[in-house]
Amino acid sequence: YWPQLAESDFDHIGEGDGRGFNVNIPLNKTGLKNADYMYIFFNIILPIAYEYDPDLVLVSAGYDLALGCPEGEMKVTPDTFAHLTHYLKGLANGKVMVLLEGGYCIDTLAESAAWTLRSLLGDPCSPLQACANPDLTVKKTVACCKNVLKDYWQSLRIDLTEKSQVWIEEALHKRSLNKLATNENRPKQYDLTPTLIIDRTEEQSKKLQQDIKRAIELAPHQKPLERGPTLLVYDELMKKFSVGNHCERPGRIVAIWKGLKSRGLDQRCTMIPSRHATKDEILLVHTNRFYDDLETTKTQTKKELQKREGVSRSVDYTNEVFDNALLAAGSCLNMVDAIMTDKGRNGFAIIRPPGHHAHSGMDYGFCYFNNVAICARYLQKNYNLQRILIVDFDYHMGDGVKDVFYEDPGVLYISLHCNDAFPPNEGHPKDSGKDKGLGFNVNIGWLNFVDPPAVDADYINAFHHVVLPMAYEFNPEFVLVCAGFDAAEGDRIGWGKLTACAYSQMTHMLLPLANGRVLEVLEGGYCLHQLNICGSACVATLLGDVPVRCSEDSAKYPQDDVSVRTIQMIKDIHRPYWSSLFTIPDQDDSEIDKLAENLQKTASIKN
Template sequence: MNNQTPKKKLSALIAEKRSQKQKRDNSDNLVLMDPHEAINSYVQFQCKKTGFIEQESPEHYCLWDNNYPEHPGRVSVPRKRLEELQLIERCEKVTRQTFSEELFLMKHTKDLIDKLKRSSSIPRNELEKYSSNWDSVYFTKDTFLSAVTAAESALTLSLKVAQGSLKNGLALIRPPGHHAMKDEMCGYCFLNNVALAADAAISKQLTKKVLIVDHDVHHGQGTQRLFYERDDVLYFSIHRYENGLFWPNLRESESDYIGEGKGKGYTVNVPLNETGMDDSDYLAIIINILLPIAYEFKPDLILISAGFDCAIGCPEGEMNVSPHFFAHLVSLLSGLADGKVVVCLEGGYFLESLAEGVACSLKALLGDFPHPLNIDSKPTVKDSLQKVINNVKYFLREYWECFKHEPSFDYPIEGRDIDEENEHVTNIRFEFVGPVIIPYETTGFYPQRSDDEIKTYNQIVDDYRKEYLNGRKCSNVVGYVYDDHLLKHGPTENLGKTIPERSERLTEIINCCEKFGLKERCKLIETSKHDERSWLEKIHERNYLNTVFQLENVPEKPDWFHNEYTSSCIQKSISSILSLAKAIHSGDIRSGTAIIRPPGHHATFDSSSGFCFVNNVVAAGEYLIRQEKYKRILIVDFDIHHGNGTQNLTYDRSDILYLSVHRFDQGKFFPTCKEADCTYTGKNAGEGYNVNVPFNKGSKGDSDYWYVWHKLVLPIAYSFNPEFVIISAGFDAAYFDPLGGGYQLTPEMYGHFIYTLKSLASGRMLVALEGGYHVESTALSMVACVKALLGDPIPVPNLSEMVSEDTVDTVRNVLKWHKKNWPMLKVNKAIANWCDFTGPNKS
């Protein structure tokens, strides 16, 4: 092992000017970037708590209409559910601070504040008439105070999270705020809670960029207008629209309203044109639009305008989103902004699904794993939503790198027909013709559920609660397996050069985990004795195993060497990974890492190479299927070398989905087999369950891999809905790897691979070391993965670099072969360079 310190080793490597990354500073001088600097700056992590603040506003209710949807029960019922689940006691209760009127005047006019104040002195019998001046609001003498305290609650919590005294938080508050405009109240809203919080966090220099995610079923036109010309606040809204026929019936709720001036591209509207949208549809929006933009934007703070009127049962939304979907949304976003996520209640008018949606959101903030999504086998995305998603890409592709690579075509051309399966023409329709009648209705204008419908939906939510109760029970601890005996494997002969697969790969990981304080926070799993030979015989040929276990008179090669300890190390690796799999299954730990060698993903049924002897991850998968009765195992392999052995052993199976992202170079890169191409998709029952993503040209970096990740890996992984996730974690695509050929992945990119997959399978994830031969890059990359499993903040990669044309071609080719296997991929279409505006109001 090189005795230089890590910093000296890194300096020497950088001095060699190999695989280095450069940027220009403000004076146009070249500045060398240390690709490990970002992760090394995240060594210390103080465990902070989730904040909770509540504002029920019990005196703010409609005096003249007992059925009015916006009432104090919208806070009291969710709070009761949080208490039942003992979630609030796990949080730090936050005391509301008061703020000056000047802060409110940053987003609202003095006239609006005065009108709101005036309601406090209006006689009770005149309040209904006063309320009719605004669309869908009511006043009591306490409305002004309620609106102020709700806003102050959101402000207090958001600022504490922004400054870092809390990890994240939930504001269970009313009245809501996202419809409140600069000079107008409407839609149950008076002051814009989230907008005030975002603006205050920036003006107080606690943050530079804020992402607002609004999943209320009604478009938050107030928030949109308040930031429409700014590029430091990205407003993202998913809302029911129906071509303008759904309230608030605004043309500006369409996907072509993307901001103005320097704010162009920083407003993202996803308007839904039919009801009944479910988890699959909303997930398609998150994966195809929100995550790519959010990761490129790199916010410092995320505020969620959490309207639960898109949840199942709500009469205003008429959508079918499950309560636990919101946990997946929070979890997928928590890798960003150092986990600084604040959930602020907006809408939600079916109390049972509202309460459960709030509870699931808070569980995710607390770090609990989400319940698996209720998606059909190989789910589709509704045709109307496919059109909307591609409309959004059309209008935003000039502003976001993640959309610049969408295939396009010229249209209309005489005689040119549209292939609707693979091509998209953007069409905007606005059908609302009004008129808006003033004074506004003050009662009975809202939809209501019948008693039978309420009974039906209450039963659905109750069934969800039973699912959650009967779901996985486990410790919230991350485990790992490691044994010093694994260091003894090595060559007996002088093979003429330094062997890259050496024991320092493990010791550097352990040392790095100690440096980052991870080892003491993780549980070492005691390796129990398994009948390793028996389990290996289920996946490998018996005579081949005889050779592996004896290794007598077997010639050594640079990529297949052995000594007197090799056989025992192989058995120890298998017993280690099986012990880890068993510990995750039993709930002794939530997830874990296998720090083992030799690696295994090149081991086929009856042969191997590439430092591998037996297939560790397939052995673990076989154990989980046969012994623990799992039905769906996902193996994701991001080693730069194709796991030909894993493919060979799972190629005709549908209970194991193998997904590999690797360098191929038209079959010239190790293991130099044609079967690593995207045309090999499985056979018989396994057709579609083998997914190869082969890169062919040039070096690849974080942007290339992230493009593949959100285009292919996430939609396929979520569609498969695995019961257990195994990662073949090879880090040889990282900076400086001697076998990587110049690939340039940062440790944090590997960490975000884990962050975005760890919500699958009720958190059952096993990360097993494969390749990675620059010991420092490998160790730091594994550190990032462990931190992701623990829920620690990790840096967000720089994803503003261009994605290579080869990567775009690779994705296009994989889509061509797998769209038929995984319908969620069908949203990817070529987009015409033309937009059709139709309807009575085109502008």
């Protein structure tokens, strides 16, 4: 493909000290689509860029890959450029400069540039159509690139690429058959104003114009901030439920609130009133029997409450727990309504008690009503949403959320957690759903979390390699986040070493999904200092501030004992369900034999 240079192929990766710093991703086919470019971004560009940690990002913005351009002949829709730009803004403290290069279809050039600018301004991205089934040619190229670059970039070693050798041989064989541009065979002069020859029939031109019109109509522009600001919900009444020196204490939400106020973030957000959930809303997830039983705690004596305490289930009771749990769930539902009616773009719910361990008929692990699960069922019932993504980055796996949606393909649940932590015997990577829900329960359960402890880079790379490819293929209409901060360094229960960087970056990476409809709901996190810092980092990112830069080594380099072991297993388990995960194509797809056969036929004809 143009410019027919050997130097533009995948194996030209630089020389000397610059070896590994020249990355060529040749696209040897026209007609490539959004899914192909997102596949390249998630598998090569973002992992390398985050590990490199640049001080400035320069974008050579050629829009000749946009739909309708006669030069590139690709089929990338204009709104895709907003997504690509957004992910680059996670680097270099947001210092991104976009410089116009090519682009020769006026309609899509204008739209593409507009979407790029909107992303730079912080406007929400338009949802892309599901990014599934990347082209075989792209899969081959990415496999070749990873194989030749993995010795220089730790983030590319997550995938085993030895089987890429067949595609390297095929690519080199193809190159040997093509006439490459060299100093010896280049034309002595070129036309200053070359004319693009567009060889299309009238019917083809008409269809192309229809495709362009449809692509533009599917991604309408909104007025700046038309979707509203970031929303917060917080109520001092949630401090009422308190059990002595318990780690799930009122000070948790106070720490987050104080952090927001001290940084002036609360003044930039819109407060949403709290409310109690109704019984019918709770029954969207929980059984009537469980609801009625928990309600009896309102009038029980201290002795009766102590008698019912579920030590084995890690739950405690007071006369306030029932109303407090209703207030937490109802406040989250108010946030859902506000986002769905465009009163806000996204939000953070500072609530307690947490909810992701609560099952339909049982409280469990500091959790009583499953706040996030109730929100998801509420969205399905009241807004008829068909695809809801739940991302859970709490140190512990949200077994309650998993059970509620275990057979539901309308909810994709992805949990990043310590595999050996509470709850016991839950959250192994092999546990992937049931029946119609098979493949929609994704457990990124770190197989080795404590020694060494997981760091920012492990979570960030899990997003690049697993969470984002699946999310873009699923194409959610709403994103719910079980925002637990107990994997942060210094937590009294979790054993991770995450910093505000990881939580900020994970939030940033979710924002292009679902037209920006993202609601983060507080789950765990028991170090007040980290709650203060990490909660503020998430809210600032929701507001559109530059995410915390990944400047420390712990944010750049994924660990072999943590990331490599686990992420490889996750991909192997879920490839049958998700075409967007990195795959080395089967050797049966090789064209070497076909090329050799064609070459022999050509030679015999000439003779």
